[in-house]
Amino acid sequence: MRASGCRGVRRSWARSGSALTTAATLVVALGACGGSGDSADTTATAAPTSTVLRVAEQDFGGIMLDPAVSYGVARQGYGELLMTTTADSRVVPALARSVERSRPTAWKVELRRGVTFQNGKAVDGEAVAAALNRQLSKRAGLKDVLPGAKIAASGRLEVTITTPKPDPQVSVKLAESDSFPVYDVSAIEKAKTDAGIAGAGAFTGPYAIKTLTAKKMVLERFDGYRMGTPPLAGVEYTFVKDPPARLAAVRSGQADIAEAMNTVGVKRAVASAGDVLFKLSDAPLDGIRLYFNLTRAPFDDAAVRQALLMAIDYETIATRFFDGTFDAPTGLFPGTYPDNKPTIATDVAKARSLLDAAGWTRRGSGTRSKDGKPLEFTILTYTQRPELKTAALALQSELAPLGIAIKINDQSYDSKLFADLAGWGIALYVDYALSGTGQPDANLPNYLLPDGFANFGRIDDRKLTSLLRELATAPDDATRRRVIGEVQDVVITQKAYVGVVAFKRDGVVVSKDWRSYVPSVDTAAFKVVDFETHPG
Amino acid sequence: MTSPAGTASVDAPETIERGFGLPRPRRPRSAGSLRGLRSRVLQTAATLLGASVLVWAIVPLAPGDPAVATLQARGAANPPPAAIEAVRGQLGLDRPLPLQYVDWLGRALRGDLSRSYRTDVPVAVELVQRLPATARLAGAALLICLALAIPSGLIAAAFAGRWPDALLRAVAVVGSGLPGFVVGLLLIEFVVVGAGHGQALTDGSLAQVWLPAVSLALGFFAILARFLRAALLDALDQPFAVVARARGVSRPRLLLRHALPNAAVPFLQVTGYFVGHLLGGSIVVELVFNWPGLGSYVVGAVEARDLPAVQGAALVFTLFFVLSALLADLVARAIDPRVA
Numbered sequence: 001m002r003a004s005g006c007r008g009v010r011r012s013w014a015r016s017g018s019a020l021t022t023a024a025t026l027v028v029a030l031g032a033c034g035g036s037g038d039s040a041d042t043t044a045t046a047a048p049t050s051t052v053l054r055v056a057e058q059d060f061g062g063i064m065l066d067p068a069v070s071y072g073v074a075r076q077g078y079g080e081l082l083m084t085t086t087a088d089s090r091v092v093p094a095l096a097r098s099v100e101r102s103r104p105t106a107w108k109v110e111l112r113r114g115v116t117f118q119n120g121k122a123v124d125g126e127a128v129a130a131a132l133n134r135q136l137s138k139r140a141g142l143k144d145v146l147p148g149a150k151i152a153a154s155g156r157l158e159v160t161i162t163t164p165k166p167d168p169q170v171s172v173k174l175a176e177s178d179s180f181p182v183y184d185v186s187a188i189e190k191a192k193t194d195a196g197i198a199g200a201g202a203f204t205g206p207y208a209i210k211t212l213t214a215k216k217m218v219l220e221r222f223d224g225y226r227m228g229t230p231p232l233a234g235v236e237y238t239f240v241k242d243p244p245a246r247l248a249a250v251r252s253g254q255a256d257i258a259e260a261m262n263t264v265g266v267k268r269a270v271a272s273a274g275d276v277l278f279k280l281s282d283a284p285l286d287g288i289r290l291y292f293n294l295t296r297a298p299f300d301d302a303a304v305r306q307a308l309l310m311a312i313d314y315e316t317i318a319t320r321f322f323d324g325t326f327d328a329p330t331g332l333f334p335g336t337y338p339d340n341k342p343t344i345a346t347d348v349a350k351a352r353s354l355l356d357a358a359g360w361t362r363r364g365s366g367t368r369s370k371d372g373k374p375l376e377f378t379i380l381t382y383t384q385r386p387e388l389k390t391a392a393l394a395l396q397s398e399l400a401p402l403g404i405a406i407k408i409n410d411q412s413y414d415s416k417l418f419a420d421l422a423g424w425g426i427a428l429y430v431d432y433a434l435s436g437t438g439q440p441d442a443n444l445p446n447y448l449l450p451d452g453f454a455n456f457g458r459i460d461d462r463k464l465t466s467l468l469r470e471l472a473t474a475p476d477d478a479t480r481r482r483v484i485g486e487v488q489d490v491v492i493t494q495k496a497y498v499g500v501v502a503f504k505r506d507g508v509v510v511s512k513d514w515r516s517y518v519p520s521v522d523t524a525a526f527k528v529v530d531f532e533t534h535p536g
Numbered sequence: 537m538t539s540p541a542g543t544a545s546v547d548a549p550e551t552i553e554r555g556f557g558l559p560r561p562r563r564p565r566s567a568g569s570l571r572g573l574r575s576r577v578l579q580t581a582a583t584l585l586g587a588s589v590l591v592w593a594i595v596p597l598a599p600g601d602p603a604v605a606t607l608q609a610r611g612a613a614n615p616p617p618a619a620i621e622a623v624r625g626q627l628g629l630d631r632p633l634p635l636q637y638v639d640w641l642g643r644a645l646r647g648d649l650s651r652s653y654r655t656d657v658p659v660a661v662e663l664v665q666r667l668p669a670t671a672r673l674a675g676a677a678l679l680i681c682l683a684l685a686i687p688s689g690l691i692a693a694a695f696a697g698r699w700p701d702a703l704l705r706a707v708a709v710v711g712s713g714l715p716g717f718v719v720g721l722l723l724i725e726f727v728v729v730g731a732g733h734g735q736a737l738t739d740g741s742l743a744q745v746w747l748p749a750v751s752l753a754l755g756f757f758a759i760l761a762r763f764l765r766a767a768l769l770d771a772l773d774q775p776f777a778v779v780a781r782a783r784g785v786s787r788p789r790l791l792l793r794h795a796l797p798n799a800a801v802p803f804l805q806v807t808g809y810f811v812g813h814l815l816g817g818s819i820v821v822e823l824v825f826n827w828p829g830l831g832s833y834v835v836g837a838v839e840a841r842d843l844p845a846v847q848g849a850a851l852v853f854t855l856f857f858v859l860s861a862l863l864a865d866l867v868a869r870a871i872d873p874r875v876a
Contacts, residue, residue, distance in 0.1 A: 056737065059826075061836030061845075069656070070608075140622030159806045194655075214665060215828040217738070238737055241832055244721065249734035249826075254730045255737070275729075412600060434793050479618070 006502060013038045035341060046231040046534035048055035048221070053232050053514075053535075054256040055528060059239035063208070063217060065079035065197040066188055067131075075183040077207040077529035078219055080115035080182060081173035082128070085438025089337045091175050095123070095182050095204060095226075097157075104166040104475075109174075111157040111390035115226045117203030127154030130185040132159070145173055145442075154444055168474050169441055176204060176436045178322035193394035206230035206531045209441060214404055219529075231534035245319065246535065250276050256514050256535075259528060260506030264344075267323045270509055276417050277510050283336040284327050287433040289390050289447070291457040291498055295421050298375055299457075303358040305496035308346060310352040311351035311402050312395065318502050321394040322387070326502035332488050333440055334433045334503045339484050343492035352402060359401075368403035377425025382413035385430045391501045392428060418456045427456050433503050439520075444468055447498065459497045464490050488490050576729055580858045587854040588644070591847050592637045595838070602841035606653045627653050635683075637845055640844065649851070653835070659848035660835065667852065669740035673822070674814045676742070676749035677756070681814075682807070684757040689764025689803075696769055706762060711758030716817050720751035720824035733850035740828040748825040752817055757811055763806050767799035774798070800867045808864020812857030816822030 010088060015378040040353045057076075064070040070228045072078035082096040093099060095115065095477050102108040115123040146163065154160040162168055174180050187202035198212040207219035207230060219235040220353055238255065240246045246258035247266065259530035262280070268276040292308075299305055314328035333340040356360075360375050368375040379395060381388035386507040389410045409424065411417055418427055431454065435443035445468050447454040448461075467487050474480040510517050516536050597603075603624040624630050628639070640650055649659040692704045726735045727747065738744040769779060772795050780794050815830075822831030831848055837845035 061840060141618035144618055218764040240737060240826045241836060245824060245826050246726045254735060295577060
């Protein structure tokens with residue numbers, strides 16, 4: 001697998017809104033793609049300005065900067081990955097010049113020439129291998145991602161990753177948003193504290209962390225950035241816990257962008273305020289996945305599961321219950337994923353006949369029943385994701401006319417609640433729409449294999465297990481895509497093991513000076529700032 | 537309520553004319569005072585211990601896995617089981633809860649409040665960083681409270697039963713019924729966004745303390761004002777006030793020179809208790825204004841089941857509550873030795 005570095009075209013297009021700028025960007029970027037790639041890549045972007053972007057960011061109670069324990073290093077403009085994922089799910093090189101499979105068990109990472117960390121040290125094979133090895137040894141759970149992998153510099157600008165068994169997904173795993181950022185290991189270890197890391201220039205992104213306190217992180221332009229001079233003079237993150245306070249910050253002119261604002265009601269609040277804008281990301285990141293409890297009636301019957309998936313009016317949920325800030329699903333994956341198979345569709349009449357045929361009949365306007373037992377169950381949701389309660393309420397109101405009675409149990413997240421199969425008929429769970437890599441491969445085993453940690457409904461299907469094993473060792477992309485297609489057929493069309501209620505796009509509130517800002521989903525994580533972010 | 541001046545002799549006009557309506561204070565006996573102080577210190581220690589047991593008993597009862605919450609607080613939306621298990625081991629969550637508590641208590645007695653689950657920074661360091669901002673907010677709110685409550689209480693007492701009293705009563709009812717965060721949101725909407733004054737996101741400095749402090753103070757000032765009014769009217773009913781009135785002392789002088797000092801002692805004691813409540817009330821107001829104090833810290837800690845952080849903050853709040861009450865008692869004793 002080899003991918004060329006055409007990064008930068010898509011978002012410039014989306015953000016500038018000017019045909020002339022777009023054309024110029026396209027010409028220059030295409031030129032860069034076809035070039036030798038021996039030097040640090042360059043792409044057209046806005047000219048450097050004195051603007052400092054002020055972001056009202058979520059507050060998790062203190063940011064951690066050591067990539068071995070922190071998440072989303074590539075999200076805020078200071079860190080980068082070797083590979084990245086585009087909104088249409090292509091995995092393309094970022095910091096790497098190329099990543100290709102040299103043998104069935106070996107991958108060669110070629111690095112760009114002339115790239116440095118923000119502290120001036122060269123980003124060479126040794127430095128990159130040190131960062132990846134430190135992640136493998138120190139980051140909890142990462143050894144399972146590349147089990148038994150050996151990573152070593154095989155040239156000045158080359159790293160070789162060797163796996164004990166053939167692993168077709170190594171290049172994709174390098175795009176995983178939380179796993180393998182590239183950083184200066186010695187600078188991180190010398191700094192010891194987050195405040196020390198802040199000034200160490202240990203990363204490679206377009207903006208370097210200057211200061212960090214409990215409530216603020218200040219980034220300044222990294223003039224030596226590989227793609228040229230970044231457009232902004234800096235980025236200032238203020239950590240704000242309360243979403244209304246983030247909104248107020250933009251409305252009062254204290255911030256340009258408020259993060260993580262796709263909660264029910266914000267779009268309407270913004271519309272009524274009129275002085276700021278609500279913007280959605282260019283692709284969904286999360287999915288509200290619906291798990292059937294396969295161990296108990298009524299969902300031990302595939303016909304009932306299929307009927308229920310057909311009875312849901314997804315479009316209404318997305319547009320009315322979620323104000324149009326969520327996407328209605330057409331399949332197991334978002335519509336932006338090229339291999340998504342249209343397997344989900346609303347057909348209430350067919351749902352009724354399937355339920356009747358399965359013996360769940362209805363007298364008058366009451367609840368359906370079978371052998372004297374009513375068709376009623378509990379939907380389990382958790383309070384940390386308020387959208388789940390909204391989705392549950394939507395299902396409750398949509399399925400009631402079909403004679404299906406639903407109770408909702410909304411609790412603080414606890415894996416024990418999901419493990420207690422006596423307590424729920426359907427569980428709703430927010431998960432990556434694809435996975436942290438922008439591809440579904442890494443996530444499918446988690447909820448479809450018998451030992452998957454998110455296999456809440458106890459799916460245990462031989463054919464599915466066999467398909468997923470084949471996917472894990474697929475020798476080429478054609479095989480991979482065929483298997484992913486077959487998985488969708490089994491999971492939705494044939495067995496209806498799980499469903500999707502809606503896909504969630506990330507939402508931000510921006511001031512009018514930033515009207516062209518579009519939240520990006522590079523690296524399968526919402527990226528606040530990157531090289532192309534500029535005002536306008 | 538009995539005024540401390542309730543026993544003032546009507547045969548001692550010189551005492552009244554001295555202004556405080558009180559007999560000449562005598563120094564309290566030092567042995568009794570020390571005993572009292574020792575008893576209060578022991579009470580404080582017992583309260584802190586009780587609070588720590590309560591926190592360790594209640595927080596783990598809340599649903600949610602601290603290891604998951606910790607990883608989510610670090611930005612991992614869906615942490616895999618291997619990461620959860622690793623964090624559980626790192627944090628010592630795989631040990632029985634009583635053992636965790638005893639371990640924590642042992643370290644706390646040596647001055648080590650453990651490390652935050654979320655940030656791995658010593659809780660004591662985080663508390664020290666955030667305490668000044670909360671102290672500024674509570675201090676400013678207290679000042680505003682007193683600046684509003686004392687004149688309001690005096691006016692209400694001076695015009696008892698008339699329209700200023702009725703108006704202030706109405707203000708008190710509305711003020712005490714309006715939560716601080718609602719006042720904060722209204723101030724942000726109309727003062728910050730609408731009129732362009734002040735900040736929606738504050739930095740913890742004195743320059744930006746006033747809007748959050750007003751939000752916090754409004755609910756409390758009304759209650760304090762009503763309390764002062766009652767204490768003043770009570771004092772005005774005392775025999776020394778009757779004598780003073782009979783001697784032709786003007787009503788403003790009677791109120792300010794005679795009744796107010798007598799009402800000051802109970803008012804001061806109640807104010808002392810309110811300082812603790814101000815700290816508690818600051819939690820939500822800090823969230824609304826993003827004030828970088830203990831309030832926003834403790835909310836994040838509870839959400840993330842960050843037990844050492846919740847525990848540390850609870851200790852600070854308890855300590856402040858107890859100390860402010862103690863301080864108020866001591867000042868009251870200094871003013872009037874009979875308070876003991």
